[in-house]
Amino acid sequence: MSDVLAVAEHRRGNLRDVSFELVTAGAELAGDGDLHLAIIGGDVDAFAEELSLDGVDAIHTIAEGDEFNHDVYVQAVTALYEELGPDYVLMGNTVNGLDYAPAVAEGLGIPLVTDAIGLENDGSLVVTREMYASKVESTVEVDADNAAVTIRSAEWEPTEAAGEPAIEAFDFELDESRVRSRVAGFEEVGGGDVDITDADVLVSVGRGIEEEENLELVQNLADALGATLSSSRPIVDNGWLPKDRQVGQSGKVVTPKFYIAVGISGAVQHVAGMKGAENIVAINTDPDAPIFDIADYGIVGDLFDVVPELIEQFE
Structure with a gap:
């Protein structure tokens, strides 16, 4: 039994698929523990409604900005972790997740395991990863009571069943002096005609x-x-x-x-x-x-x- 904090991801007004996959992975890892879900920025109320899914015990909304911002996410996730005291923090192994996850883990002094394709918790956290261009699977046993993990997209089925989690705004004091960047806009790359x-x-x-x-x-x-x-x-x-x-x-x-x-x-x-x-x-x-x-x-x-x-x- 473990308490888990998972951090949802969104872009340009839409939740990313990995957010729903994080619910599945987080619920599996938590077992009989609590799964907390953080939503940072954007239309947090609408996102919270979409993510009110089976397995989620509580959703914490943080209305700071519209899009992903490294400095905001690091502060918000750190503050929420210190408030809740979960055993594990789950994030997507995405461009955004890999941007802020190392800073969160470093700041909290906990180990970070990236690109997980499997999670087990039988007294200690065991993470399955792939190596050598996915030719070899390896398992990593985390020798610590707390850890941060990023999960690979499309490895867990997205949760779709509705739930009734508690939804509450999480207030913390954002240090604006540490927010040193802003999203100015989006530019498609590589032709950008389709996604x-x-x-x-x-x-x-x-x-x-x-x-x-x-x-x-x-x-x-x-x-x-x-x-x-x-x-x-x-x-x-x-x-x-x-x-x-x-x-x-x-x-x-x-x-x-x-x-x-x-x-x-x-x-x-x-x-x-x-x-x-x-x-x-x-x-x-x-x-x-x-x-x-x-x-x-x-x-x-x-x-x-x-x-x-x-x-x-x-x-």
Whole structure:
């Protein structure tokens, strides 16, 4: 039994998926203990309503700013930790989480374990992580009573069941002199025409496409499905698609309703970025390709034969 403080994440007026995954991970880690959820900045009341989920015992809202700010988050999480005295602090292993988590852990004098894909608490905290481009799993036993942990996105199912947590505003004295930066705005990178993390359907292409001019065929399939085009790393390395279209450990983690992998073998680095999809469809000539190990539906065949047939059917 442990008390856990999880810190929700939001961006541009919307809660990030990892916030709902943190509820699942936090409830599992807390067991019979209490799960506290912190919401810092933005429309805290609306976010609190969305995050009133099963497993959450209390939500603490902190109305400071609209967007993520390192200095505000460090002060707010530290103050709330000192007020509640939880055993563990959970944050997302995201751009934001990795920005402030080390400062929080350092300030509190507690160990930090990043990129967790599994958590166990049987008298002591044991964190499962992946190493060597996800080829090896390792376990880290934390030799301390308290710790901070960041969890990898898409490793826990998001909690959806409603709950009735207590919701209260947490007031603390923000030291404005220590807030040395402000969010001036957002700028999309790598072309910025789409955000593949928001897509419900992704058609992803790999090295099996052979030539850049063949991308048009897969784009036509995506258009027929009303889907977004994404890719594995070789396509981006070749300069055929921008970096913001890359799925995988060195790209983006995606959790669409449908993920259609066209000519992708299923290297562990790519799988790490898409295994959380609700439905996975794989098209590959190799029946032993690793992608079929995680696919819900598989088509063994030449993509240059299969994709035109699919386009015809969907059109």
